Amino acid sequence: MELVTAKTNISRGALGEAEVIKNNSLLNKWIDEVGTRLTETGNIIKGVQEKAKENFTAVGLPTKKTEDFKYTNIRSYLQDDYAAKNGSASLTEGEIENLLTDEFVSVVLINGKYVPEYSRLKNLPKEVTIKSLFKALEEGNEVAIKQFNAGLEKTTNPMTMLNTALAGDGIFISIPENFSCPIPIQIANICTAEAKSFFNPRHLVYLHKNSELTLIESYHSVNHNGKTFTNSATEFIIEDNASLENYILQDEDILSQRNDVRHFTVNTGSHMNSVAISLNGGMVRNDPTIFINGENAEVHLNGLFIVKENCHTDNHTMVEHRAPNCMSNELYKGVIADNATGVFNGKILVYRDAQKTNAYQSNKNILMGDKSTINTKPQLEIYADDVRCTHGTTTGKLNEEALFYMRSRGLNEKLAKNILLQSFAKEVSNTIKNEAFRTLIEQKIEENIQ
Amino acid sequence: MSGSNEILEEFVQGEYKYGFTSDIESDTLPPGLNEDVVRFISTKKGEPDFMLEYRLKAFRHWLTMKEPHWAHLHYPLINYQNISYYSAPKKPKEIKSLDEVDPELLRTFEKLGISLLEQKRLSGVAVDAVIDSVSVKTTFKESLSKLGIIFCSFSEAVKEHPELIKKYMGSVVPYTDNYFAALNAAVFSDGSFCYIPKGVRCPMELSTYFRINTAGTGQFERTLIIADEGAYVSYLEGCTAPMRDENQLHAAVVEIVSHADAEVKYSTVQNWYPGDKDGKGGIYNFVTKRGICLGNNAKISWTQVETGSAITWKYPSVILKGDNSVGEFYSIAVTNHMQQADTGTKMTHLGRNTKSTIVSKGIAAGKSNNSYRGLVKVNRGASNARNFSQCDSLLMGNNCGAHTFPYIEINDKSAQVEHEATTSKIGEDQIFYCNQRGIDTEKAIGLIVNGYCREVLNKLPMEFAVEAQKLLAVSLEGSVG
Numbered sequence: 001m002e003l004v005t006a007k008t009n010i011s012r013g014a015l016g017e018a019e020v021i022k023n024n025s026l027l028n029k030w031i032d033e034v035g036t037r038l039t040e041t042g043n044i045i046k047g048v049q050e051k052a053k054e055n056f057t058a059v060g061l062p063t064k065k066t067e068d069f070k071y072t073n074i075r076s077y078l079q080d081d082y083a084a085k086n087g088s089a090s091l092t093e094g095e096i097e098n099l100l101t102d103e104f105v106s107v108v109l110i111n112g113k114y115v116p117e118y119s120r121l122k123n124l125p126k127e128v129t130i131k132s133l134f135k136a137l138e139e140g141n142e143v144a145i146k147q148f149n150a151g152l153e154k155t156t157n158p159m160t161m162l163n164t165a166l167a168g169d170g171i172f173i174s175i176p177e178n179f180s181c182p183i184p185i186q187i188a189n190i191c192t193a194e195a196k197s198f199f200n201p202r203h204l205v206y207l208h209k210n211s212e213l214t215l216i217e218s219y220h221s222v223n224h225n226g227k228t229f230t231n232s233a234t235e236f237i238i239e240d241n242a243s244l245e246n247y248i249l250q251d252e253d254i255l256s257q258r259n260d261v262r263h264f265t266v267n268t269g270s271h272m273n274s275v276a277i278s279l280n281g282g283m284v285r286n287d288p289t290i291f292i293n294g295e296n297a298e299v300h301l302n303g304l305f306i307v308k309e310n311c312h313t314d315n316h317t318m319v320e321h322r323a324p325n326c327m328s329n330e331l332y333k334g335v336i337a338d339n340a341t342g343v344f345n346g347k348i349l350v351y352r353d354a355q356k357t358n359a360y361q362s363n364k365n366i367l368m369g370d371k372s373t374i375n376t377k378p379q380l381e382i383y384a385d386d387v388r389c390t391h392g393t394t395t396g397k398l399n400e401e402a403l404f405y406m407r408s409r410g411l412n413e414k415l416a417k418n419i420l421l422q423s424f425a426k427e428v429s430n431t432i433k434n435e436a437f438r439t440l441i442e443q444k445i446e447e448n449i450q
Numbered sequence: 451m452s453g454s455n456e457i458l459e460e461f462v463q464g465e466y467k468y469g470f471t472s473d474i475e476s477d478t479l480p481p482g483l484n485e486d487v488v489r490f491i492s493t494k495k496g497e498p499d500f501m502l503e504y505r506l507k508a509f510r511h512w513l514t515m516k517e518p519h520w521a522h523l524h525y526p527l528i529n530y531q532n533i534s535y536y537s538a539p540k541k542p543k544e545i546k547s548l549d550e551v552d553p554e555l556l557r558t559f560e561k562l563g564i565s566l567l568e569q570k571r572l573s574g575v576a577v578d579a580v581i582d583s584v585s586v587k588t589t590f591k592e593s594l595s596k597l598g599i600i601f602c603s604f605s606e607a608v609k610e611h612p613e614l615i616k617k618y619m620g621s622v623v624p625y626t627d628n629y630f631a632a633l634n635a636a637v638f639s640d641g642s643f644c645y646i647p648k649g650v651r652c653p654m655e656l657s658t659y660f661r662i663n664t665a666g667t668g669q670f671e672r673t674l675i676i677a678d679e680g681a682y683v684s685y686l687e688g689c690t691a692p693m694r695d696e697n698q699l700h701a702a703v704v705e706i707v708s709h710a711d712a713e714v715k716y717s718t719v720q721n722w723y724p725g726d727k728d729g730k731g732g733i734y735n736f737v738t739k740r741g742i743c744l745g746n747n748a749k750i751s752w753t754q755v756e757t758g759s760a761i762t763w764k765y766p767s768v769i770l771k772g773d774n775s776v777g778e779f780y781s782i783a784v785t786n787h788m789q790q791a792d793t794g795t796k797m798t799h800l801g802r803n804t805k806s807t808i809v810s811k812g813i814a815a816g817k818s819n820n821s822y823r824g825l826v827k828v829n830r831g832a833s834n835a836r837n838f839s840q841c842d843s844l845l846m847g848n849n850c851g852a853h854t855f856p857y858i859e860i861n862d863k864s865a866q867v868e869h870e871a872t873t874s875k876i877g878e879d880q881i882f883y884c885n886q887r888g889i890d891t892e893k894a895i896g897l898i899v900n901g902y903c904r905e906v907l908n909k910l911p912m913e914f915a916v917e918a919q920k921l922l923a924v925s926l927e928g929s930v931g
Contacts, residue, residue, distance in 0.1 A: 380843075
């Protein structure tokens, strides 16, 4: 028997012509709906968008057969009749007042669009740049132009391509060299829209060498009257010896569906800690990718997801060790109740040159409801030998003995369960270093596990 | 004979207008696959109609399928029309003495501690008629049939026990299951059949080794094992000695049915030709192995030691249907040079109080890639399901890769599932410790690897375990510079 070697697998997985035409017309419909807002920002962006359009047309929206979306069927959330829209300031200041606090510099984004009037910037140090990303590009901000799409250019994620092709305005934050931002910056993302709206906000966060930033992202929805889909993408660049603390609170209503792509580029000697707390939202997918490009970097990625009712939360993480002597640590914990579904799909990829890597990944889940589901897929793909990589995952119920112990001491069942769940959640919330935000999160967790 | 000649005539006149590459005596079909080939195989084997129908259904379904490419494997496209699907058992080239055998092969035998007699048998040297294994075979067969145990080739079973074949064949691995299972169902050559009646404990380890016709079963083997209520059997497949084989593509199917209170233990040692150091040649091994615990308290245990083949695509699985049933999977997969392995298991929990254990030890050396891929699925209603998985990988050298792709899908809140995996290399301090005590590095590696694999080796039947240990050392030879 002979195996044909000449033919390679060019056509494997490629779509048929009919499908490509369908993708093309769907994308064109969405492009028409958002209009061409980028003409004035120059040809660079236009080129980027054209390329993304081409890439998306070739792959289309992910299906259940797309390995990375195996457990989250995007097509059942984002349908063809969704209308792509640009963000707008359609709320009054009073409606969002209680979502902001004076302890942070608060930046208000409504459906991804930056609204300076509602933002609280009086405590913002003058060294820090915060502005609309498109404005920064128009003004010829060198950092913005150089970094826009640099990290996501080679993405294979169709949702990222879609975001780039339809990119709506978002925020641009830049921290100068040797500057440590003394006050946390909060980005309050508020979603308010008609049913079947589809948003694609795009953000860029840049930390120059030796700088430090605590960035809080909070997600809320106000005056929602139908299901909406937000497909956001944020690029983070952490230069040498810089440090980023990134905290995320997802607390939207059941009509909100979102896919958040975060791309972190981590350079030599830098440090990052990202903590995602997903408490509410109809469909939430967090998709952080971390490229460790320089030596001696340290990456922490933590997440807590509490899913209830018919909701669906997916944490899809990718840590790429591309340089030696780095460490990454990942901890995701899930509590799934009612008819909800939780997903954890984490991957650690260690390149051939990334010797002396230490990478850890842990996922722990508790199933509470008779009809709750957890799908977990922790993956290791390792090409370097002098490494220490582990992953572990457990799924189970609350410890019967611990419950019995508490009940025998007079605590009722509900309280005993609450105590156990809170301590389960605390392992993640404890990784939030900012005390004010941690207290807020702990309160929120308490409210949500009742 | 004249009957089959007529059929051959038909073929010559029909589709095969260029005739056969060789004359009728050698009975080899020219490369190519179509319905006529499937019919030819069935007729040639004298199968009843239901078998032919089954094969044809499978073949028609296969035509609608696409070759799967989700595994972490890279290989050139296989041209299925370039394979000959029927070749009667070839007589091995007569070799008169061991002097004519490849010295490399002999050295390996020596290291594995295989007896001279055995060496002759394995390398195809004509063996003295007195110790011909036919006699051995018959004695075994007699003592087994006294207990009501049926152990024969698949073709024999098709003719002699069609009711069992009809009932069980394809009940665990239907031909619609996957591409390679469909291909196997259409063109399978032969294999083993084993039936243990109610309440019988098979007194010996059943091994393909005793079945003399194994050598000719070729590339599309099919095995069916049925343990009726309360029965027990331990089944061994393969051999530690290197297998030379001309067929590059292997697509076997193994089905196990374990009824209530029955237990089946299936052990495999696979050491097929892995190709040379540059990855030339070598066997492509695409196997579908699955067992079902049909009744309550049933048990199926898979143990495998995989050291050979250029490509291994193999996921021995257990469907835990009966309440309190148990599934186990113990595996050692060693890859060296250019070998690629994507192997693991699937445990599907359907019944209540079901338990599964997965222990997988991967060792990658040279430029090889070794992946564990497994699924643990707990269906709604499978209350108190319990799973423990452990997947360790050992990397030797910086040109290889070790990967872990577990899938865990839990739909029942009372399930308790744990999975852990580690990837690391052999500690320099461990080697240093051995060196200090006068054990050279190569031996030290063997020692450490054996320790690393002990959990799985312990599950093998004793004689097998000893051979497997030596095999590990041989497979990793030269992997430390």
